[in-house]
Amino acid sequence: MSIVHVSDLHREYQQGAVTVKALRGVDLTIEPGEFTALMGPSGSGKTTLLNMIGALDRPTSGKLLVDGKDLASLSSSQLSDLRLHRLGFIFQSYNLIPVLSALENAEFVLQLQGMARDERRKRVRETLAQVGLAGMEDRRPGELSGGQQQRVAVARAIAGKPALVLADEPTANLDSATAQGLIELMEKLNHEHGITFLFATHDPRVMEAAHRVVRMVDGKVAEDLRK
Amino acid sequence: MMMLLLAAMAWAADPTIEELLLATDDAGRGDQSVAVIQMHVKTDRYERTMKMQAWAKGTERTLVRILEPAKDAGVTTLKVDDNLWNYLPKVDRTMKVPPGMMSGSWMGSHFSNDDLVKESRLSEDFTCEITGRPDDSGGNYVVSCVPKPEAPVVWGKVAATVTPDKVPVKVEYWDEKGELVRTMDYSDVRDVGNGRKMPFHMMLTPHDKPGEFTELTFESLDLTVQLDDGFFNLQSLQQR
Amino acid sequence: MSFLLTVAWRNLWRHKRRSLITATAMAVGVALCMATLAFNDGMFEAIFDVMIEQQLGHVQVHHPDYPKKRVMNDTLPAEILTRIDGEPGTVAAAPRLQGFALLGSETKSSGALLLGVDPEREPKVTPIGKRVVEGTFLPPGETGGIVLGLRLADELGVGLGDSVVAVTQASDGSLGNALYTVTGIVKTGSAQIDRSGAFVSVADLQDLLVLPDQLHNITILTDDATDIAPYAERLRADIASDTVEVQTWWEASPQSAQMMSMRDFSSVIVLGIVFGAAGLGILNTMMMSVFERTRELGVLKALGLRPTRMVGLILVESVLLASLAVSIGLALGGGLDAFLVLRGIDLSASAKEGISFSGVVLDPVIKGVVRWEGVAQVVGAVFFVSLASSLWPAIRAARLDPVESLRAE
Ligand SMILES: Nc1ncnc2c1ncn2[C@@H]1O[C@H](COP(=O)(O)OP(=O)(O)OP(=O)(O)O)[C@@H](O)[C@H]1O
Ligand SMILES: [Mg+2]
Numbered sequence: 001m002s003i004v005h006v007s008d009l010h011r012e013y014q015q016g017a018v019t020v021k022a023l024r025g026v027d028l029t030i031e032p033g034e035f036t037a038l039m040g041p042s043g044s045g046k047t048t049l050l051n052m053i054g055a056l057d058r059p060t061s062g063k064l065l066v067d068g069k070d071l072a073s074l075s076s077s078q079l080s081d082l083r084l085h086r087l088g089f090i091f092q093s094y095n096l097i098p099v100l101s102a103l104e105n106a107e108f109v110l111q112l113q114g115m116a117r118d119e120r121r122k123r124v125r126e127t128l129a130q131v132g133l134a135g136m137e138d139r140r141p142g143e144l145s146g147g148q149q150q151r152v153a154v155a156r157a158i159a160g161k162p163a164l165v166l167a168d169e170p171t172a173n174l175d176s177a178t179a180q181g182l183i184e185l186m187e188k189l190n191h192e193h194g195i196t197f198l199f200a201t202h203d204p205r206v207m208e209a210a211h212r213v214v215r216m217v218d219g220k221v222a223e224d225l226r227k
Numbered sequence: 228m229m230m231l232l233l234a235a236m237a238w239a240a241d242p243t244i245e246e247l248l249l250a251t252d253d254a255g256r257g258d259q260s261v262a263v264i265q266m267h268v269k270t271d272r273y274e275r276t277m278k279m280q281a282w283a284k285g286t287e288r289t290l291v292r293i294l295e296p297a298k299d300a301g302v303t304t305l306k307v308d309d310n311l312w313n314y315l316p317k318v319d320r321t322m323k324v325p326p327g328m329m330s331g332s333w334m335g336s337h338f339s340n341d342d343l344v345k346e347s348r349l350s351e352d353f354t355c356e357i358t359g360r361p362d363d364s365g366g367n368y369v370v371s372c373v374p375k376p377e378a379p380v381v382w383g384k385v386a387a388t389v390t391p392d393k394v395p396v397k398v399e400y401w402d403e404k405g406e407l408v409r410t411m412d413y414s415d416v417r418d419v420g421n422g423r424k425m426p427f428h429m430m431l432t433p434h435d436k437p438g439e440f441t442e443l444t445f446e447s448l449d450l451t452v453q454l455d456d457g458f459f460n461l462q463s464l465q466q467r
Numbered sequence: 468m469s470f471l472l473t474v475a476w477r478n479l480w481r482h483k484r485r486s487l488i489t490a491t492a493m494a495v496g497v498a499l500c501m502a503t504l505a506f507n508d509g510m511f512e513a514i515f516d517v518m519i520e521q522q523l524g525h526v527q528v529h530h531p532d533y534p535k536k537r538v539m540n541d542t543l544p545a546e547i548l549t550r551i552d553g554e555p556g557t558v559a560a561a562p563r564l565q566g567f568a569l570l571g572s573e574t575k576s577s578g579a580l581l582l583g584v585d586p587e588r589e590p591k592v593t594p595i596g597k598r599v600v601e602g603t604f605l606p607p608g609e610t611g612g613i614v615l616g617l618r619l620a621d622e623l624g625v626g627l628g629d630s631v632v633a634v635t636q637a638s639d640g641s642l643g644n645a646l647y648t649v650t651g652i653v654k655t656g657s658a659q660i661d662r663s664g665a666f667v668s669v670a671d672l673q674d675l676l677v678l679p680d681q682l683h684n685i686t687i688l689t690d691d692a693t694d695i696a697p698y699a700e701r702l703r704a705d706i707a708s709d710t711v712e713v714q715t716w717w718e719a720s721p722q723s724a725q726m727m728s729m730r731d732f733s734s735v736i737v738l739g740i741v742f743g744a745a746g747l748g749i750l751n752t753m754m755m756s757v758f759e760r761t762r763e764l765g766v767l768k769a770l771g772l773r774p775t776r777m778v779g780l781i782l783v784e785s786v787l788l789a790s791l792a793v794s795i796g797l798a799l800g801g802g803l804d805a806f807l808v809l810r811g812i813d814l815s816a817s818a819k820e821g822i823s824f825s826g827v828v829l830d831p832v833i834k835g836v837v838r839w840e841g842v843a844q845v846v847g848a849v850f851f852v853s854l855a856s857s858l859w860p861a862i863r864a865a866r867l868d869p870v871e872s873l874r875a876e
Pocket of ligand 2 (some may be wrong): 047048200
């Protein structure tokens with residue numbers, strides 16, 4: 001069963017008198033274990049599509065199945081739960097909670113999922129180790145570099161063992177060496193743990209690493225390239 | 228109530244309004260008396276009988292001394308003009324009754340201290356007229372009196388019923404709202420000499436207190452005594 | 468939940484100064500509120516003391532018609548007193564008889580309210596003995612003495628050792644009269660008593676009024692002023708009849724009860740002020756906190772924090788802030804209360820003659836009284852208001868659109 005199934009998806013924004021058509025009939029299916037990059041010019045609708053798939057926003061029309069569920073039929077609380085249990089998010093600007101330590105930032109998703117403390121701690125420590133942050137558990141985001149922060153964000157996204165991790169330009173704020181390291185980390189996670197990734201990105205290195213590149217133009221899928 | 232008695236005597240003397248009023252004003256001015264009176268008081272709360280001796284000269288001077296019961300014997304009331312004193316033998320003191328207590332009961336009866344002081348002043352404080360004559364009022368005269376505008380009286384109207392031979396039958400008192408408040412009934416009319424007739428029994432009935440009354444019975448009445456003005460002073464009040 | 472607590476607690480310290488200023492302002496409110504309540508309660512306690520304990524007693528026994536009609540003959544048999552003495556919970560019971568009389572000295576006279584009291588029992592119920600400004604109160608076991616109100620003594624022109632005649636119409640219609648010797652002069656602060664009150668022994672007044680072994684009133688103090696109703700209920704069951712009525716002080720004097728209920732009214736006003744102040748403080752702080760964290764809260768929401776938990780997060784934060792305020796406030800307020808309880812506030816500068824309260828003179832030094840319910844009300848009010856006023860910011864946070872808030876930079 002595919003994790004994401006999108007067909008003829010439209011999203012329009014009303015900006016005063018003008019109607020902005022961000023998505024104009026997107027068709028896309030993502031299978032488990034895929035490592036996909038969404039690319040396309042600025043304004044082509046990448047972020048908008050990720051938001052739809054991430055259950056953060058509702059489409060104007062079209063069909064949207066995530067993890068087998070029709071998002072149109074879910075309440076906002078159910079959407080919350082879907083995001084909490086089945087999806088992981090990595091943002092361009094890390095978006096860690098500044099008052100929490102690295103460990104706590106990754107931990108709270110598990111806490112919200114209701115995992116018991118001991119199991120949770122163990123899992124978070126392992127995950128932080130996986131992303132190469134062993135020994136930095138107690139640092140606050142302000143005490144970490146951008147790359148380290150983004151690794152914490154990756155740890156937070158994967159700690160709950162989601163069916164799909166959505167990442168919107170995860171490397172855009174990183175220098176190229178750091179970005180390279182992060183890409184390799186995600187490749188490894190995909191490869192070793194079978195975590196499904198969907199990126200929106202302009203970064204050629206991400207496209208390089210991706211098994212599949214979907215190119216968007218004007219709110220539509222213009223090209224779908226599997227390597 | 229001595230005053231009522233004297234007033235009654237005066238009204239009895241004259242069958243016309245002028246004569247009645249004149250007689251009222253003159254009432255007892257020359258008259259002097261000494262009487263022994265039994266007073267029987269019945270109220271909701273108590274019933275008591277007292278015997279007393281009363282001396283009077285005109286309407287202005289009265290001395291009443293209690294003879295019985297023994298507990299109260301010797302308690303004496305002196306009235307001179309508008310003033311009232313009580314002599315209390317037990318504590319050997321004389322107390323002037325203050326203005327605030329004038330409306331209080333005299334010796335537990337239905338007479339107030341005020342009654343003793345003011346009762347006789349019909350012609351001074353009231354405007355009177357004959358409102359009934361023997362032919363239309365059951366053989367008696369009726370003299371009705373209403374207070375003069377500024378008069379310090381508690382009644383709204385007073386009416387005396389008098390027989391043609393000048394014997395009082397009854398006096399009725401109304402309050403300012405026109406309600407009949409009390410009635411004094413006279414009976415047991417006897418000859419007291421000189422062709423004068425006097426009631427020897429009087430009954431005061433307060434209508435606002437059903438079942439209550441004060442009854443006066445004269446055991447003796449001497450209208451021939453000669454009394455000095457000096458008899459009615461504070462010294463004799465205590466000596467008697 | 469512990470996640471919410473951690474985030475809320477850390478957020479509070481993220482803006483240390485803002486949180487502390489808000490908390491301190493609220494704490495000052497709490498402290499002032501506590502002090503006001505303590506002062507207020509002290510004042511009312513003093514009024515209660517004077518009005519209830521010294522005049523009305525806790526429980527009164529009388530003929531059912533006597534309070535309204537004041538008819539001399541509506542009396543109680545004196546033997547009821549022994550039964551009241553035997554009632555568990557009775558601390559003191561004072562018998563009283565009263566009647567109007569004309570009092571006379573050698574030269575002057577004046578109407579007076581004669582109060583027949585038991586010279587031994589009366590001081591246990593009312594502080595009349597302490598109000599004697601000259602001489603002594605009626606000596607126990609003796610008769611023939613009289614204690615006059617200050618102005619009444621002036622009016623009669625009598626002093627200690629002088630004799631005074633009392634004349635009145637006794638219950639049997641006779642002219643009751645007696646001679647008393649002035650043993651003392653009292654200044655009670657009650658205008659009525661000072662101007663026209665005179666105390667004699669109840670035995671003397673029974674003689675004067677010819678009411679042998681009869682009383683108009685028995686005033687009782689019980690062992691627990693806060694638990695009068697059950698005592699009155701028991702006593703009622705024991706002695707009440709057609710001619711014997713048992714009343715608690717609030718039944719006997721509804722005006723006094725009304726006055727005492729002002730205590731609660733003024734507490735409500737004081738609490739209302741804290742409500743307002745604390746509410747605005749919290750609303751402002753939480754509103755700012757939500758606005759400046761729009762992005763962060765949006766992330767939480769995006770990551771799957773349910774709207775209801777978002778509300779919880781904000782509420783927990785405001786409760787923590789309130790707890791902080793309450794802790795500081797209790798410390799400050801405790802200090803103020805301690806001062807009020809131990810030292811009191813001396814009002815004699817502004818009220819030289821003592822504070823007069825509907826004819827009753829209070830001590831010019833008002834000492835605070837701390838009631839735990841009062842403190843609890845203040846604390847409760849702070850929490851309630853904190854929750855109520857952070858509800859709106861909380862709902863705003865819960866309604867944040869994650870996409871919008873993530874776009875906000
Ligand atoms: N909330 C919104 N209101 C109005 N228009 C919007 C909104 N969100 C996106 N759009 C518009 O929709 C179109 C698609 O935007 P989107 O952010 O998805 O582009 P993108 O491909 O992610 O661009 P970029 O590479 O710059 O991130 C753009 O024209 C954008 O201005
Ligand atoms: Mg974008």
